[in-house]
Amino acid sequence: MKKLLAALVCSLPLVSALAVDVYDRDPDHTFAFFEFNHLGFSTQRERFDKVDATVTLDLENQVGSVEVSIDVRSISTGSSMFNQILLSDTFFDVEKFPVVTFKSTKLNFGKLDDVVSVEGELTIKGITHPLTLTVTQFKCAMHPMLRKSACGLNATGKLRRSEFNLGRFAPLISDQITLLVSMEALKR
Template sequence: MKKLVAILLCCLTLSPVMAVDIYDRDPDHTFAFFEFNHLGFSLQRERFDKVDATVTLDLPNQTGSVDVTIDVRSISTGSALFNQVLMSDSFFDAEKFPVVTFKSTKLTFGKFDDVTSVDGNLTIKGITQPLTLTVTNYKCGMHPMLRKQTCGLNATGKIRRSEFNLGRFAPLISDQITLHVAMEALKR
């Protein structure tokens, strides 16, 4: 019996400790964009400048989570007037709903421990709908300047703005919106 306990203790001390890694967004390299067709004349792309995100990765077990909060008042269209229109109660209603959130429910991993998609729930104006973000670029490694473990990705997904009570002027302005996320996150 003593031999069995000794062997078990030895195995436990030699087993690698699997840690969950937590990453916080790099504010200078994390943005959310949305793209829509404007009257058939052009595709317009607008962005939010203040995006807060926390990513948790457990690569050995291929699990993780993503939690994102977007400050609606940080919308940046290049036009102060259009910013105000989008923040008004006709669209995002920033006074009443100052944040947009995304909380993942599942991360899908590829064969090289790369994240290929993120399923979750997007909440805009108090309305929550499922959203799948397809990851188009993913990389984790040592940041060459900051000397910190860093993960980055680009992801895209589609929503219907009418499902979030943002459908004003549809179909003249496309109901379907393409979301784009560019994120870099630094390990805590």
């Protein structure tokens, strides 16, 4: 009996580890957007088309992590001239800093095992600052078309571009940027 009890106690971490699910982003449904005020005339929304993300979730224990990598060259503004300006050393300096990353430090859960916010560190141009993303929509379920477990979320956060050495033309072009994320991820 003691051996059986010892074996059960030793296997508890393994059972707990089995509850952890790993999801990889669906590239056709995962994008990062950013919005800014342009000279007081309009709010401009730009997008990065290539966003790689891995999500680890243990809903039962309400823990998890998120790692995101954004290919800066995939910026899509609708204007090839504006794309080139943003990719230049004046802004993103894509030759030296081709990737933007976000690594979570904590996922915060609501009453229904839903993720309500993600705390983490955002790195742009080699500069890292904390960023909290507020989750506005979260759902995990069986994907009706792919017949795989899937999770999706929409999230938003605010940052100051000047903190990442992207502050040119502020305050004419707003220093505060709204970051928006739309992600769907499929279980491995």
